[in-house]
Amino acid sequence: MINLIDYGFIPTMTKEDTSFIPARITAVHKERYEIACEYGITYAKPKTSIYYGRGNETFPTTGDFVLIQYNNSGDSLITKTLERKSFFSRRDPTPGRGEQAVAANFDYVFIMASLNMDLNVKRIERYLTLSWQSGGIPIIILTKADLGEDFPEQVRAIEKIAAGTAVYAISTKTGYGLSGLSAYLKPRKTMVLLGSSGVGKSSLVNALARKEIMTVNSIREDDSKGRHTTTHRQLIMLNSGVMIIDTPGMRELGMWDVSVGLGEAFGDVERFLGRCKFYDCKHNNEPGCAIKSVLVKGELPQERWDSYLKLKKEAKFSDDKAGYIREKIEWHKSIARCSKQRKKNGDSMGRMGR
Ligand SMILES: Nc1nc2c(ncn2[C@@H]2O[C@H](COP(=O)(O)OP(=O)(O)OP(=O)(O)O)[C@@H](O)[C@H]2O)c(=O)[nH]1
Ligand SMILES: [Zn+2]
Incomplete structure (x- = not known):
């Protein structure tokens, strides 16, 4: 049994449709979603009549809150994607589909860069712009502080361009600076990690999870399911009640409307x-x-x-x-409508002729 409120759900997110039950998307697979709902972790598919064909419901992504028709013997059906409070999107790999959300409903964006590699100021500025636009609150995390001796200077340099955004230097090797993040790592809050490969995103998740497992074992003994896998496009629930969205493709994030x-x-x-x-x-x-x-x-x-x-x-x-x-897309739609109309006319004439 899961209380979806622990997943950040707020009951006022659904006004109508009370016959459907709310759920949160925890992972995206091909055409199939892993969800958390009051019955536990299960699977769901978008309801065809709503999401395909003439329906224009927004396809859910990791972190989305949705409404489902629960099915206890198979995949449940997703009937609605609830309004997002924040999201990141990139160009949809399927041509002609426009943008595609890759993470939704996060509270904080951890913008991560490594102190031992060249700190790319331009990239951080870009991530900051995207983050403010996304609806999440950006936090800049400079990793591998154990490797850089002059890191306070680097922190100051980043603070200059951060325009008020908090900047933290951390090391998952020594544990330095991790406690500074506790202000954000609160139950029911969702983080999304943004940063190039190798900056230490997974190491941070592991560090946070490891800590939890040590302190949480005594508190929540029933929650021993190891969900800390590294599968992509996933919302990871830590034992502390903090959620982290780990999703690839953040590099292709588009500057849509910023x-x-x-x-x-x-x-x-x-x-x-x-x-x-x-x-x-x-x-x-x-x-x-x-x-x-x-x-x-x-x-x-x-x-x-x-x-x-x-x-x-x-x-x-x-x-x-x-x-x-x-x-x-509009143009294609109008063509499709025309040809459908033509077919319909043709069909009925054909039938009449028979
Ligand atoms: N010295 C030091 N090394 C670190 C630290 N954090 C991560 N590393 C090392 O940096 C390398 C990359 O770390 P990851 O956590 O895999 O980086 P990532 O951002 O998840 O990379 P991708 O999965 O490719 O996106 C690994 O060899 C880590 O051991 C740190 O605080 N100090
Ligand atoms: Zn001028």
């Missing part, structure tokens, strides 16, 4: 906008350009401005592409 995210991640840059003499200033060499002036004075670091422009450009490209794909 207008909000850019503003949050680059508040220090955007506050200078709109102050130029000319309304349509391109900030090149126009007279009275406020941007040029703060760049020259050093009030705005050139790298920050460059990053901002680059991400804005990337976002515009993605937006246009999203628009383009949407248009294409």
